[in-house]
Amino acid sequence: MVRPVVAGLDGSRESVAAAHWAAREALRRGLPLRLLHAWEGLGNDDATLPELRAPLEWAKRLLRSAMDELDESYPQLHTTADRIAQPAVAALLSAGAEAELLVLGSQGFGRVSGYLAGSVALATVARAECPVVLVRSGESPEDEHLPDGAARPSTRTPCREVVLAVDAGQSCDAVIRFAFESAARRTAPLRAVHYWYFPHAYGYAPGPMDGRARSQSQADAEQALATALKPWRERFPAVEVSESVENRRPAQQLVHAAEGAGLLVVGRRTRQGSIGAHTGPVAQAVMHQARCPVAVVPHD
Numbered sequence: 001m002v003r004p005v006v007a008g009l010d011g012s013r014e015s016v017a018a019a020h021w022a023a024r025e026a027l028r029r030g031l032p033l034r035l036l037h038a039w040e041g042l043g044n045d046d047a048t049l050p051e052l053r054a055p056l057e058w059a060k061r062l063l064r065s066a067m068d069e070l071d072e073s074y075p076q077l078h079t080t081a082d083r084i085a086q087p088a089v090a091a092l093l094s095a096g097a098e099a100e101l102l103v104l105g106s107q108g109f110g111r112v113s114g115y116l117a118g119s120v121a122l123a124t125v126a127r128a129e130c131p132v133v134l135v136r137s138g139e140s141p142e143d144e145h146l147p148d149g150a151a152r153p154s155t156r157t158p159c160r161e162v163v164l165a166v167d168a169g170q171s172c173d174a175v176i177r178f179a180f181e182s183a184a185r186r187t188a189p190l191r192a193v194h195y196w197y198f199p200h201a202y203g204y205a206p207g208p209m210d211g212r213a214r215s216q217s218q219a220d221a222e223q224a225l226a227t228a229l230k231p232w233r234e235r236f237p238a239v240e241v242s243e244s245v246e247n248r249r250p251a252q253q254l255v256h257a258a259e260g261a262g263l264l265v266v267g268r269r270t271r272q273g274s275i276g277a278h279t280g281p282v283a284q285a286v287m288h289q290a291r292c293p294v295a296v297v298p299h300d
Contacts, residue, residue, distance in 0.1 A: 003100040004034040004080075008092055008124075011062050014105025018135040019066055021293060022103035023074045024144070025133070028185045031100055035066055035081040038091030042083060059083045089123045096128040106134035106287065106294070125287070126268070126279045131178055131297040133263075134287055143292075144186070144262045159188035160262030160292075165254050165282070166194045167267065168224035174299040175267035176228065180236045182263055182295070189240040193257045194225040195250040214247065221245045251285035258290045265295045 007022035009015045019035060026033040037059050063081040070079050084091045096102045104124065125132050142153035146160055164179035166172065176192075183190040196217060222245045233241055246253055258264040266283045279287070279296065287294055 001098075002031065003098060004032045005029065005101045005103060006034045006036055006092075006095045006099040007103045008088070008105070009035050009037045009062065009066055009081075010088070010105070011058075012105055012107075013137040014107050014135065016066065016069075016105070017137050017139045018103045018105040018133075019070065020073065020141075021133070021135045021139055022101075023070050023077055023079070024141060025101065025103065027074060027077055029100065032078040032080065033070070034095070034099070035063060035070075035079065036084065036091060036095050037063055037082070038084040038086050038088045040085060040087050042085040056083075088120050089127075092124045093127055093129075096124075096130045096132070099130050102128055102130055102132045104132060104134055106136050121287075122279060122284075125283075125296050129298065131295050133293050133295045135293045136291065139293065159186035160260060161189045161191050162186065162263045162265065163254070163257050163261040164190060164192045165250070165264070165266045165286075166192050166225055166228055168194050168221065168228045170267075170269070170299075172228075172267045172299050175265060175297045176232050178295060178297045179265040180232050180239055182265065183239045184236055186262065187238075188262060189242065191242045191244060191257065191261075192225060192229055193253060194221055194243070194245045195253050196221045196245070196247055218245065218247065250282045251289075254282065254286050255289045258286065258292050258294075261292045263293050263295060264290050265297060267299050268296050270298045270300060 005022050005026040007019040009019055023033050039055065039059070041055050042059055060083070063083060067079060067081050070077065092102060102124070141155050144159055145155055146157045148154040148157050162179055162183040164176065166176065179190060225243055225245055229241065229243065244257065254264065254266070264286060266286055268279055268283055283296055287296070
């Protein structure tokens with residue numbers, strides 16, 4: 001069975017941008033695109049009361065408009081659209097179980113509507129079986145590429161780099177694979193970032209021991225990152241890879257590293273803790289703050 005790229009569509013500008021990003025990604029992968037609109041208040045085609053027909057007709061217009069727009073922009077792409085009378089989280093998770101990738105609109109801080117605000121966003125990203133990519137409003141095809149020689153947006157220039165967050169203390173092959181494959185599809189460079197944090201004792205200035213320990217920790221972190229990437233470098237010899245190891249708080253480092261990137265790839269552990277499925281603090285921070293699309297990849 002061919003697993004499609006699925007884009008959640010709720011009518012917001014963010015979700016429309018996500019649908020276009022998903023269309024381009026589906027073309028890169030040679031996969032069909034499925035648009036999905038879900039709301040438990042949707043009626044069925046047999047409904048006769050105006051208050052029941054209105055949400056259904058709005059959903060039909062939304063999907064029809066999106067299909068027309070995508071067909072015009074990407075005529076070679078096979079696209080389908082579905083409306084489902086279910087809560088958004090349940091419908092997205094069900095679709096994700098049969099998808100190669102879920103793509104949703106992301107609003108970052110300060111908004112309270114749409115799929116990617118509050119509980120719907122966190123529940124979908126935290127529990128999806130497949131990778132989830134979050135796309136901001138205004139994301140365009142040109143944003144995936146470097147500007148031209150006159151600093152103008154272009155789709156004819158090389159793609160921007162893919163940034164990968166590597167936690168070398170965990171097994172995260174699925175995350176690394178996703179990033180290498182994404183870079184290979186785009187013929188883009190890959191920058192692998194490994195973070196570690198060594199605070200000195202509160203109230204005391206760093207001393208010689210701190211300096212030696214930091215140097216050793218830095219060397220250990222660099223070796224751990226190189227070891228984690230080695231088999232993937234060999235598997236993807238055409239991907240240009242750079243490595244960055246820094247002693248900074250992870251979220252701050254990743255948001256900074258993603259400035260100017262075309263895609264940021266982070267991991268999410270699937271093992272549930274005492275509070276159930278959830279997204280870690282680093283992934284949550286970059287979901288809210290990174291300006292480029294963010295891929296959250298589940299791994300053991």
